[in-house]
Amino acid sequence: MKVVICKDYEDMSKKASEFVINYMMEKPQIKFGFATGSSPIGLYKNLIAAQKEGEISFKYAKSVNLDEYVGIDPSNEQSYSYFMHENLFDHVAIKKENINLPYAPENDEKYALEYRKVLDEFGQRDIQILGLGPNGHIAFNEPAEKLNRRASIIKLTESTIEANSRFFENEDEVPKYALSMGVEEVFNAKTLIVLASGKNKHEAVKRILNEESIYTELPASLLNLHPNVYLFVDEEAYNG
Template sequence: MRIYQAEDYKAMSRRAANIISAQVIYKPDCVLGLATGGTPVGIYQQLVQWFKKGDLSFAETKSVNLDEYVGLSPHHEQSYRYFMQSNLFDHIDIKPENTHVLNGLAKDAAEECAAYNRLIRGLGGIDLQLLGMGHNGHIAFNEPGDDFGLETHVVNLTESTIAANARFFASADEVPRHALSMGIKNIMNARRILIVVSGEEKADIVCQAFTGHVTKEVPASILQLHPDVTLVGDKAALHKLVEAGVSVCG
């Protein structure tokens, strides 16, 4: 695992965006696994800026997103399809038919999940998977205790995840209780993984995930077993790793 410590959120976003842009330049028709949430926003803003400058093109790139809320339409302002359109897809030259997000309104959730697994395999797998990490160590919506062998599946969201996402809704009561999510197996099958973390509130779980045992109770800990993982974080998120003696690059 390579670990890069950035001075702040802006520097972290630029460093992570550099890794993604290098992947796209090296392999223009690559498959990017994309994430939502507050942490990746700065990354997407940087990628859009480079695209607008003419430094980067996504014309041949394909994408698959990690997850989507059950019950939200693609046009709902809190759906992850809407997030991706607003923060990235509408501002770059990626072809709409090459962007893939799970359908939260699917009548048969199990078949939607199975079809997504087939889609990923049909694309040849994920070249680079972008991840964030939740306060309880979840990646995508794989919550503590979930089976590491799962592929895309229906998730019952924990109260801590619902509480963390409530800031995006008018009230906690409006946060969906279920989601469709890639499983740990999908994520671990990606050729490369880029995980980004920011803020003091992530420092404890980051240290636990990457210095402790691999355990289902901290889903991100499984990344210790992947052969090509890069962790990019700001000083606030990584300082406990540094204090624990873990080597980081500036």
């Protein structure tokens, strides 16, 4: 794992975007795996700016996404589909037919099976962007005795529901289930870019970097098994 220590969130977003921009300049037909949440917003803003300045283009890019809440309409402002359009897709030249977003209108595993097929047809990504949950989850693969290899409907932990409640009017409105890539699918990328910012990420960062063990109770510890991971971390998340 390659660790890039950054001054703050803005610096983290800048350094991560520089990495992605350089990759896109070399390979315009890049295949992305995108993440949602607060961590990648700064990165996406910088990519939008880079396209406006003519440095890069999303014309030939393709994408898949990590996850989506179950039972939430794509037009809902709290859906991850809405997030991606609001924070990236509507501002770059990516073609609609090259965007692949998970969708599960109800808690039924058939939607996970459908997304597995999408991911299989999409193939290996060049870059997968990841946030890091305070409890060490990656995508919605929560700490547990065992983890899913493939895309599945996952019951969210109380800590994740609480963390995500800041985006809703109250905690009761937060969906309790999500459709998420499994660990095998998360790792099916040539390069993983992990973004970690803020003191609430410090414990997870410390454990990933310092503990000798790899275990499912800390899903992010599995990142140490991937051959090409870049952890962009700000000083608060790194030092606590």
